[in-house]
Amino acid sequence: MVKRHTSFALFVLLALLYVAAGMWTTRRVGSTGDEPYYLLAADSLVRGHGFALDGPWSSIPTSGYDPGDHLVDLPRQSAPSLRAPGHFPLHDLGLSVLLALPFAIGGRALAVVCVGLAMAAAVGLAHRAGSRLVSPRAAIAGALLGGLSVPALTYSGQLFPDSVMALAMAAGVAALVGAAPLWAGAVGIAALPFLHLRGWPLAIALLVALGWDRRWRDRAALAAPLLAVVIGISLLDLVVYGVPLPHAGFLLFFTARPDTSVAAYATTTPFGFLGLFVDRAFGLLPAAPIALLAFIGAGVAIRRRVALPLLVVPYLLLASAVDWTGGLSPQARYLAPLVPLLVVFLSFGVAARPWRRAGLVLAPLTAAMSAAYVAVPGIRYDSFGIPPFVDRTFDKALGGHLSGIYPLFGTDGATGLLLIVWATILVLAVVAGIRSHRVTPLSSSPGTMAGGAEH
Numbered sequence: 001m002v003k004r005h006t007s008f009a010l011f012v013l014l015a016l017l018y019v020a021a022g023m024w025t026t027r028r029v030g031s032t033g034d035e036p037y038y039l040l041a042a043d044s045l046v047r048g049h050g051f052a053l054d055g056p057w058s059s060i061p062t063s064g065y066d067p068g069d070h071l072v073d074l075p076r077q078s079a080p081s082l083r084a085p086g087h088f089p090l091h092d093l094g095l096s097v098l099l100a101l102p103f104a105i106g107g108r109a110l111a112v113v114c115v116g117l118a119m120a121a122a123v124g125l126a127h128r129a130g131s132r133l134v135s136p137r138a139a140i141a142g143a144l145l146g147g148l149s150v151p152a153l154t155y156s157g158q159l160f161p162d163s164v165m166a167l168a169m170a171a172g173v174a175a176l177v178g179a180a181p182l183w184a185g186a187v188g189i190a191a192l193p194f195l196h197l198r199g200w201p202l203a204i205a206l207l208v209a210l211g212w213d214r215r216w217r218d219r220a221a222l223a224a225p226l227l228a229v230v231i232g233i234s235l236l237d238l239v240v241y242g243v244p245l246p247h248a249g250f251l252l253f254f255t256a257r258p259d260t261s262v263a264a265y266a267t268t269t270p271f272g273f274l275g276l277f278v279d280r281a282f283g284l285l286p287a288a289p290i291a292l293l294a295f296i297g298a299g300v301a302i303r304r305r306v307a308l309p310l311l312v313v314p315y316l317l318l319a320s321a322v323d324w325t326g327g328l329s330p331q332a333r334y335l336a337p338l339v340p341l342l343v344v345f346l347s348f349g350v351a352a353r354p355w356r357r358a359g360l361v362l363a364p365l366t367a368a369m370s371a372a373y374v375a376v377p378g379i380r381y382d383s384f385g386i387p388p389f390v391d392r393t394f395d396k397a398l399g400g401h402l403s404g405i406y407p408l409f410g411t412d413g414a415t416g417l418l419l420i421v422w423a424t425i426l427v428l429a430v431v432a433g434i435r436s437h438r439v440t441p442l443s444s445s446p447g448t449m450a451g452g453a454e455h
Contacts, residue, residue: 299433385410
């Protein structure tokens with residue numbers, strides 16, 4: 001009961017912060033990147049146009065979510081339909097369906113509030129999961145460190161499916177460690193591909209992990225919501241696009257248009273897997289140095305035979321094979337769905353006594369970065385191969401670019417050497433966690449998800 005009260009208190013605290021930061025962001029920065037397209041589809045639903053985007057697009061200057069240069073971009077960022085003329089969403093329809101009601105009531109602002117609440121709930125659930133695996137103090141520390149830094153803090157105010165996928169992932173992780181009922185995990189699994197094509201690796205990994213040692217009846221119960229979602233979105237896509245398959249918008253975007261190919265959206269570097277974490281402009285660590293402690297925590301989890309690190313491998317491989325930068329979006333966009341795992345791994349890292357002192361250095365650096373991104377939200381949007389805008393924010397205070405210690409992908413010079421250095425650091429951090437003997441006692445957990453406590 002105490003754990004539930006603590007998780008709820010964390011949810012309330014972070015919800016207040018995320019809503020305030022989201023409102024500040026909404027006033028300071030217009031919708032950017034793919035955000036206006038999700039809002040456009042939601043707006044079209046509200047107006048009774050289905051998912052046809054042409055009507056709302058013609059009046060977008062007065063919509064409150066105009067990205068600017070609005071008459072140019074629709075043909076390039078939309079998909080055709082085999083059933084009707086016009087332009088239709090390129091992206092999966094799930095997020096727009098979820099945003100339609102809040103958008104109808106309170107416009108973009110209320111949509112941002114709902115995303116903030118979802119991210120706060122994701123961190124709260126992640127705390128519940130972490131409290132089953134580590135001491136209460138370590139679980140709280142991990143939740144606060146993860147919840148107050150990138151990507152949770154920034155994506156709590158961004159209208160991307162990645163932001164809401166964090167809650168679906170949290171439900172699966174919590175069910176996996178016995179901190180939530182099995183049905184919650186099943187709903188989380190089904191929600192992931194409903195929100196985006198990128199959710200499939202996470203959904204399948206969670207489905208396998210949750211059903212590993214269970215009866216066939218339980219496995220069927222786990223798979224049933226996912227099957228229902230696949231059938232439902234197939235029928236929806238049949239109505240909208242004329243193709244009875246999930247993710248038909250993507251399918252038609254890449255097959256029915258002569259000017260578009262999958263290769264154009266493939267990774268810009270073979271090292272995208274590392275770029276997700278260490279790229280100076282788009283990586284996680286430059287924006288949230290405390291995440292280094294999560295790599296140590298992942299190693300501790302491996303030592304404890306906790307299966308959670310295995311969940312992320314298929315997803316990271318997929319994310320690194322496409323445009324891992326996330327396009328025009330804040331840092332670590334493709335890592336936003338992994339916020340619950342970052343929280344749990346940070347909890348493990350805090351529990352590792354030899355390494356927790358690193359947090360005394362990394363946490364203030366992360367707090368400074370987080371404060372800058374909230375106070376000046378426009379500096380979140382960087383470009384590939386160009387130093388991040390946040391450098392300019394700290395130039396006068398530091399007399400130089402703090403992020404210069406990270407590789408800047410898309411350039412020459414020291415990038416190759418820095419990439420080798422940081423790859424080595426990350427591997428050593430995981431190894432340090434695996435070899436760590438002095439760890440605070442772990443809480444008991446069901447099944448084979450956690451090994452016994454060591455001291």
